[in-house]
Amino acid sequence: MSVEQNKASMYRCFEEVWNKGDLSVLPEVIAQDYIGRNPGSEVRGIDAFKQSIIAARNAFPDLHYTIDDVVGEGDKLAIRLTVQGTFKNKYGDTEPTGGPVKYTMALFNRYVDGKCVEAIPFADRATISQQLGTTPSE
Amino acid sequence: MSVEQNKATLRHMYDEVWNKGNISVVAELASPDYHFGEYKGPEGWGQIVTMIRSAFPDLKYTIDQVVGEGDTLAYRISGEGTHKGKYGDLEPTGKKVQWTQMLFSEFKDGKIVTTISLAGGLDLYQQAEEHNKEVTRRTLEDVINKEDVSLIPELFDANYVHRGPGGQEIKGHDGWREKVKMMRTAFPDIRYTIDELVSEGDKVVCRHSSIGTHKGEYAGIAPTGKQVTMSGMFINRFEGGKVVETWGVSNPLLLYQQLGITPPAG
Numbered sequence: 525m526s527v528e529q530n531k532a533s534m535y536r537c538f539e540e541v542w543n544k545g546d547l548s549v550l551p552e553v554i555a556q557d558y559i560g561r562n563p564g565s566e567v568r569g570i571d572a573f574k575q576s577i578i579a580a581r582n583a584f585p586d587l588h589y590t591i592d593d594v595v596g597e598g599d600k601l602a603i604r605l606t607v608q609g610t611f612k613n614k615y616g617d618t619e620p621t622g623g624p625v626k627y628t629m630a631l632f633n634r635y636v637d638g639k640c641v642e643a644i645p646f647a648d649r650a651t652i653s654q655q656l657g658t659t660p661s662e
Numbered sequence: 663m664s665v666e667q668n669k670a671t672l673r674h675m676y677d678e679v680w681n682k683g684n685i686s687v688v689a690e691l692a693s694p695d696y697h698f699g700e701y702k703g704p705e706g707w708g709q710i711v712t713m714i715r716s717a718f719p720d721l722k723y724t725i726d727q728v729v730g731e732g733d734t735l736a737y738r739i740s741g742e743g744t745h746k747g748k749y750g751d752l753e754p755t756g757k758k759v760q761w762t763q764m765l766f767s768e769f770k771d772g773k774i775v776t777t778i779s780l781a782g783g784l785d786l787y788q789q790a791e792e793h794n795k796e797v798t799r800r801t802l803e804d805v806i807n808k809e810d811v812s813l814i815p816e817l818f819d820a821n822y823v824h825r826g827p828g829g830q831e832i833k834g835h836d837g838w839r840e841k842v843k844m845m846r847t848a849f850p851d852i853r854y855t856i857d858e859l860v861s862e863g864d865k866v867v868c869r870h871s872s873i874g875t876h877k878g879e880y881a882g883i884a885p886t887g888k889q890v891t892m893s894g895m896f897i898n899r900f901e902g903g904k905v906v907e908t909w910g911v912s913n914p915l916l917l918y919q920q921l922g923i924t925p926p927a928g
Binding site: 601630 | 665727729730731734735736737738762763764766778780781
């Protein structure tokens with residue numbers, strides 16, 4: 525698959541799955557053995573990834589990702605995004621603030637057959653903690 | 663310039679500028695239009711490098727992955743270094759820290775114009791706070807519960823001072839050794855439990871409880887053989903990764919009550 529096909533797959537994942545909550549698209553854009561290498565907690569497999577989307581969209585019902593920049597080469601995409609949403613329901617152990625959250629994050633993704641097999645996320649964590657009302661050590 | 667040339671420039675920048683501190687090379691790699699926040703031009707970049715290398719003199723970055731398209735390179739790096747100088751408002755912890763970052767750099771005519779940086783994993787503040795919590799935990803669980811006084815120089819600064827509510831002080835490593843000896847003589851089975859640890863900046867707040875059998879003389883009170891439970895709180899302040907000052911409060915009245923004696927008047 526070409527870089528352009530990987531980009532198309534990535535855009536569908538954010539626009540249809542994350543932003544609109546259409547989980548039926550997930551198997552077309554995410555590999556069964558997907559690994560999200562989140563700091564401290566890995567998301568393994570498409571089902572775990574689906575659960576993390578449901579949890580995030582439940583906590584932030586108006587969750588919206590905007591793709592700010594994409595750099596593709598070979599089987600990889602580097603993506604810079606802006607995430608925003610209103611923190612309305614409990615997320616993990618964190619109580620909702622009711623207020624808006626907006627921060628920048630980035631992903632280093634790897635694709636096989638046009639599906640994402642691995643994602644390594646990076647984020648402006650200090651800003652996130654501040655907006656979620658948690659201290660950075662949480 | 664091609665993506666491959668930009669990658670070569672990037673590698674050169676990490677080898678020479680970041681890892682060796684060779685600031686003179688910056689002018690070759692940074693565009694005159696370089697900007698990163700308030701830092702402008704090659705001089706601005708030199709300032710950033712100098713600032714970070716003074717906080718971590720043995721700074722070593724490794725480029726883990728790079729992809730490029732057009733004038734942009736996106737890359738993941740791992741950094742490590744010993745935190746020996748002030749970083750932002752974080753006082754040096756003396757601790758070796760590791761972190762990851764993802765960056766996007768724009769190139770113009772083969773030179774870097776601007777960079778956007780995002781952090782991965784625990785940031786440096788969090789690592790320092792976690793370290794301070796761990797040290798605090800060990801002062802109770804290893805030094806007192808396991809009576810391992812050999813750890814005292816590793817956990818406490820040589821200029822350590824413990825300040826009690828009445829102005830009483832325990833000073834230095836010897837002061838701590840005596841405190842442990844006194845407590846374990848009075849309560850040989852003493853066992854501290856940490857009920858809460860909160861870490862922020864250079865301080866850790868610890869709420870604790872303890873249980874022990876009064877088998878030896880304690881503060882002039884002959885052994886009663888009674889089992890007592892105690893609780894208290896203290897704040898540890900850290901410098902260079904070690905505890906340098908403690909402010910502690912406890913409730914001695916509870917102890918006297920449990921021992922079945924009248925507390926000294928006054």
